[in-house]
Amino acid sequence: MFLRTLRFKNKDGSTREYLQLIESYRQGKRTRQKLVANLGRLDILKKSGQIERLAKALQKYREREEVLALAKDIIAKWSKIYGPVVIMRKIWARMGLDEILNRVDGEMKNRFNFEEAVFRMAVNRIIEPSSKLLLSEWEKDIFWGNEEEIALQHYYRALDILAKGKKRIEEEMFCYGRDLFSPKVDLVFFDTTSIYFEGEKAAGEIGEYGYSKDRRPDRKQIILGMVLSRDGRPIGHEIFPGATADKKAFIKVIKTFGKRFQIKRVILVGDRGMVSEGIIREIENRGYEYILGVKMRQLKKVKEEVMKRGGKFKTVTDNLRVKEVKLDGERYIICLNPEEAERDKNMRKNIIEKLQEKIRKGGVKNLIKNSQYRKFLKLEKMKGVIDTEKIKRESLYDGKYVLRTNTDLTSDETVKAYKMLWRVERAFREMKSVLDIRPIYHWNEQRVRGHIMMCFLAFVCEMVLRKLLDLKKLPISYKAMFLELRRLQIVKIDVKGKKYLVRTEIEGSCGKIFQIAGVQIPQRVRDVS
Numbered sequence: 001m002f003l004r005t006l007r008f009k010n011k012d013g014s015t016r017e018y019l020q021l022i023e024s025y026r027q028g029k030r031t032r033q034k035l036v037a038n039l040g041r042l043d044i045l046k047k048s049g050q051i052e053r054l055a056k057a058l059q060k061y062r063e064r065e066e067v068l069a070l071a072k073d074i075i076a077k078w079s080k081i082y083g084p085v086v087i088m089r090k091i092w093a094r095m096g097l098d099e100i101l102n103r104v105d106g107e108m109k110n111r112f113n114f115e116e117a118v119f120r121m122a123v124n125r126i127i128e129p130s131s132k133l134l135l136s137e138w139e140k141d142i143f144w145g146n147e148e149e150i151a152l153q154h155y156y157r158a159l160d161i162l163a164k165g166k167k168r169i170e171e172e173m174f175c176y177g178r179d180l181f182s183p184k185v186d187l188v189f190f191d192t193t194s195i196y197f198e199g200e201k202a203a204g205e206i207g208e209y210g211y212s213k214d215r216r217p218d219r220k221q222i223i224l225g226m227v228l229s230r231d232g233r234p235i236g237h238e239i240f241p242g243a244t245a246d247k248k249a250f251i252k253v254i255k256t257f258g259k260r261f262q263i264k265r266v267i268l269v270g271d272r273g274m275v276s277e278g279i280i281r282e283i284e285n286r287g288y289e290y291i292l293g294v295k296m297r298q299l300k301k302v303k304e305e306v307m308k309r310g311g312k313f314k315t316v317t318d319n320l321r322v323k324e325v326k327l328d329g330e331r332y333i334i335c336l337n338p339e340e341a342e343r344d345k346n347m348r349k350n351i352i353e354k355l356q357e358k359i360r361k362g363g364v365k366n367l368i369k370n371s372q373y374r375k376f377l378k379l380e381k382m383k384g385v386i387d388t389e390k391i392k393r394e395s396l397y398d399g400k401y402v403l404r405t406n407t408d409l410t411s412d413e414t415v416k417a418y419k420m421l422w423r424v425e426r427a428f429r430e431m432k433s434v435l436d437i438r439p440i441y442h443w444n445e446q447r448v449r450g451h452i453m454m455c456f457l458a459f460v461c462e463m464v465l466r467k468l469l470d471l472k473k474l475p476i477s478y479k480a481m482f483l484e485l486r487r488l489q490i491v492k493i494d495v496k497g498k499k500y501l502v503r504t505e506i507e508g509s510c511g512k513i514f515q516i517a518g519v520q521i522p523q524r525v526r527d528v529s
Contacts, residue, residue, distance in 0.1 A: 005042060017042040019051075075494040082128050082142035082503065082522070083488030086228045090519045092119055093459045096176035103172075104165045110157070116148045117158040122458035127482055132156060143490040155465050159450030165455050169259065170236040173450070173460070174261055187230040189269045190253060191425060192246050195452075196221040206445050208242030224452065227248045227257065230420065231467070234460050235261065239449060247276050254282055267291060267407055269421055284406065291409075291418050294402040306332045308394055314411065333403045333411050341399025348394065352376060352386065359384050413477070453467060465517070472516045476509050484508045493527075501526040 006018045019039040025032055045051050092098055101115035108114065123142075124135050136152040160170070194212050196219035207220035214221070221242035227235045238256075240249050250270060257318070259267070268283055272293035285292045294302055306325050311337055313321035321336040355373050375394070378387040405414050466478060488510055491502045502525050506514075514521050 001036065003039075014139070018047060046336070077494060077499075079489050079491045080141055081486050081488075082143040082490040083353060083485030084140060085123060085144060085483055086488075086519055086522065087465070087485060087513060087517050088123050088126065088461060089119070091465050092122075094518075095173060095460060095464060097173070097457065098139050100172045100176070101168055104161065104169065108161060110161070112150065112154040112157070113148050114158055114161055116144075116146070117150045117154050118162065118454060118457065120144065120150060121155060121158065121454050122461065125455055125458040126462055127486070129258040132159075139371075145366065156447065159447050160456065161450070162453040163225075163443060163450035165447045166449065169205045169453070169457075171260055171439065174235055187267050187269055187420065188235070188257070189228045189230075189419070189421055190225060190250050191248060191271065192225045192240075194221045194242065195224055197448075206239065210241075210243035222448070223249055225253055226456075227253065233467075234456060235465055237452070237456050247279055250279055251282050252287070254279070254286060267409075270277075271421060276347055280404075284417050289405070289407045291403055291414055293405065293418065294404050296400065296402050302332070302402055303326065306402060308402075316412050316415065320415065322413050322415055331405055333405065333414055335401050335415055337399045337402065339399070344398040345395065348376075350393070356386065359386070411434050451520050468516050469513075472512075474509065474512060474516065481509065481513060482512050485513065490522075499528045 001021065004020045004022045006020060008018075010017050011018060011406050019042045020446055021036040021039060022033050023033065035086075039045065039054070040050075046229055070275050097119075098115055101118055103440050105114035119171055120139055120142075121132070121135065124130060124138060128138065132152065132155045135155060136150075139150070170281045175193055194210065196212060196214050196216045197207050206222055208222075209217065209220055210223070211217075212219070212221055219339075223240040223241065223242060223244045225238045227237070238249065238253055238351070239250070254268065261489050266286055267289040268292045270293070272295050280290065280292070296302055296307060305327055309323075309325045309327075311325070313323045313334075315321050319339050321338065322335070323334045325332040327332060351372050355376060358373070377384055378390075403414060407414060409417065468477070469481070475482070484507070487504065487507060489504045491504070493500050493502055503522050506521060511521065
């Protein structure tokens with residue numbers, strides 16, 4: 001088939017040309033031609049650009065016909081998410097969880113793959129938290145890299161096994177990663193949070209009403225305490241009834257910690273809500289050291305003696321100065337943030353100015369109801385006046401916080417260690433928001449414990465991955481990283497009866513993420529027939 005031009009002469013001597021599509025064919029021994037289509041006058045076709053458009057249309061049609069011809073022999077069976085699983089399975093093995101859980105599985109003699117069930121629940125927590133019922137459907141869209149079939153009942157049974165094996169799993173994980181701990185000084189951070197339940201029967205006897213850090217006093221809750229190492233790696237966790245006070249939880253953890261984890265030197269770091277003389281005695285009796293925040297305004301000794309002790313502050317950084325005070329054999333460190341002190345001073349000044357204006361207008365009764373004003377107000381002859389002595393006393397606390405310690409660390413080292421406590425607070429924020437640990441819908445106490453243990457394992461893996469990414473300073477957020485990993489998928493195709501697995505292209509930061517995690521990029525095509 002070819003194009004042919006026909007030329008005709010007009011009466012005025014000019015010529016006109018027509019474009020035709022011709023097909024050649026054989027008839028006996030002779031070659032003949034037939035007209036397929038008249039395409040029109042050549043000059044008009046050129047001027048309007050129709051020749052180029054026609055050529056593109058014919059090329060597009062040809063390519064489509066070729067694809068359709070190929071597609072007759074190719075059947076795409078399914079497409080599944082693959083990227084996050086490869087990375088998390090590597091982190092899982094890095095933490096020794098595959099070995100640890102397989103040992104537990106072998107001793108329990110389960111008739112299903114316990115380790116794989118826990119891994120799939122953990123991956124679900126990290127990338128798309130859902131109930132166990134939804135998980136059994138969600139997992140069908142994930143390429144796990146094996147042929148294991150995990151039924152819904154297996155996930156529930158796995159939670160029961162996790163609850164029973166919790167202590168052993170944590171202890172083996174700690175020993176597996178022992179190289180992460182300093183041989184000289186081990187800082188151990190502890191904090192608690194509350195996690196609420198949906199439903200009156202939730203969590204059995206362990207679910208109680210109590211002070212809710214989730215601001216849900218209308219829901220039963222449990223108290224979750226977590227212990228972390230100096231690098232933010234979770235060591236273990238404990239679950240307490242919902243009405244348990246932080247101090248009581250702290251004491252229980254102190255009592256069990258030494259029995260479970262053999263560390264030569266332990267420095268417990270806790271916030272102000274954990275401190276009491278009973279807790280300090282318990283820590284010292286067990287041979288531990290501590291760095292604890294102190295409530296400056298509530299402890300008489302601190303308020304009346306430590307805070308008023310003279311001496312110069314030593315500059316640690318631009319926004320941190322420290323002063324050490326020793327009193328009755330106890331060591332205190334007063335920390336001052338000059339920027340924070342200035343903010344406190346200005347805030348108090350604004351309150352006093354507003355208070356003075358309101359006093360002039362009268363209405364002392366309403367002022368007493370306001371906690372900010374009441375602090376600096378006193379009554380004289382039934383009239384409200386500014387309490388100048390209280391202003392003077394309050395200025396003593398501007399930009400300051402106090403630590404108590406029995407360590408031999410320098411003041412600088414002590415303050416820096418205490419400031420690392422934010423890792424625990426961030427840990428709880430991540431565990432409760434990213435892993436969606438709350439609210440909990442399980443009604444059986446053992447299932448609740450198993451569910452939290454599973455979330456704990458997922459959280460440990462997430463923290464290890466975050467640390468790797470931070471060390472390499474990958475210019476992408478953690479959330480964006482998983483969005484990119486989700487785009488890496490596996491497609492199963494059938495070509496003339498032969499089966500293949502084909503991965504999608506590596507795009508964005510995926511290649512760098514694989515490199516950081518120490519994972520080899522999967523083959524482009526694999527024969528599975």
